[in-house]
Amino acid sequence: MHSVNGWTAAGAGAFAALMLCAGLLALALRAATAAQQRRLDDTAHALRNPLAALAIRLESLELAAPDSSRKTVRAALGEVDRLIALLDELLNPTSGEQHCDARQAAADRVEAWADAYRQAGRELATTGPARPCPVAAHTEVVAQIVDVTLSNSHRYAGPGARTEVEVTEADGWVSITVTDDGVGVAPEEIGALTIRGYRGTRSAASGSGLGLDIVADLARRHGGHLALAPVAPHGLAVTVRLPAGPGEQRVVENLAVRDHHGLQAA
Numbered sequence: 001m002h003s004v005n006g007w008t009a010a011g012a013g014a015f016a017a018l019m020l021c022a023g024l025l026a027l028a029l030r031a032a033t034a035a036q037q038r039r040l041d042d043t044a045h046a047l048r049n050p051l052a053a054l055a056i057r058l059e060s061l062e063l064a065a066p067d068s069s070r071k072t073v074r075a076a077l078g079e080v081d082r083l084i085a086l087l088d089e090l091l092n093p094t095s096g097e098q099h100c101d102a103r104q105a106a107a108d109r110v111e112a113w114a115d116a117y118r119q120a121g122r123e124l125a126t127t128g129p130a131r132p133c134p135v136a137a138h139t140e141v142v143a144q145i146v147d148v149t150l151s152n153s154h155r156y157a158g159p160g161a162r163t164e165v166e167v168t169e170a171d172g173w174v175s176i177t178v179t180d181d182g183v184g185v186a187p188e189e190i191g192a193l194t195i196r197g198y199r200g201t202r203s204a205a206s207g208s209g210l211g212l213d214i215v216a217d218l219a220r221r222h223g224g225h226l227a228l229a230p231v232a233p234h235g236l237a238v239t240v241r242l243p244a245g246p247g248e249q250r251v252v253e254n255l256a257v258r259d260h261h262g263l264q265a266a
Contacts, residue, residue: 062077103129106176113150122162142176149178153182194226197209224241
């Protein structure tokens with residue numbers, strides 16, 4: 001009995017030491033996280049100031065610009081305002097679940113990228129249902145997803161490639177797919193494209209290799225996932241699936257179905 005008590009005492013001491021180490025580790029991690037958040041806040045704040053100054057200059061330029069250039073200036077101002085809003089979100093994250101129409105959010109980003117694709121001699125198109133596709137994510141989340149995938153396609157697909165953005169909804173999920181018929185990626189490299197910092201061996205342009213990792217993380221944080229697939233005979237398809245969100249259109253459709261069944265039962 002004494003040996004059991006002695007073993008129990010020793011075990012309790014070891015357990016206490018382990019808990020102390022775990023507590024110290026948690027404190028260290030909390031401090032590191034806080035320091036990282038401070039650096040992020042400082043960077044966001046430092047970027048916001050010159051962007052705000054740029055927005056003011058663009059507003060003045062818009063007033064003085066000829067009609068032929070006003071649309072371009074207005075589009076540039078819209079992009080700057082969007083970046084400022086993104087930095088504000090980093091500095092003061094909004095709480096609670098948010099929703100948006102993924103179809104409209106994707107269409108807005110396609111419009112923003114249209115000139116860049118046109119100037120590069122590339123075709124950019126969008127397809128999807130005429131009705132809204134509510135998704136359980138903020139507009140900026142969908143915008144970032146589409147921006148990264150369109151940026152990658154514009155950068156890596158190659159001359160003459162066609163890129164298409166498609167938004168669909170089925171079985172409680174909204175899918176955002178960006179497909180191009182460019183040079184594509186070697187089949188053995190598909191799984192590595194979401195590794196932070198990785199760039200495919202067929203890539204002729206420089207890049208950070210962070211984009212798809214960011215998209216994958218955005219999808220995970222909103223209950224979805226990212227899928228990559230080769231396109232025959234060449235090209236790449238990037239699909240992000242996100243949970244569908246509530247929307248006025250879906251509520252109307254559900255009420256119509258319920259009323260229909262109610263009338264049938266009567």
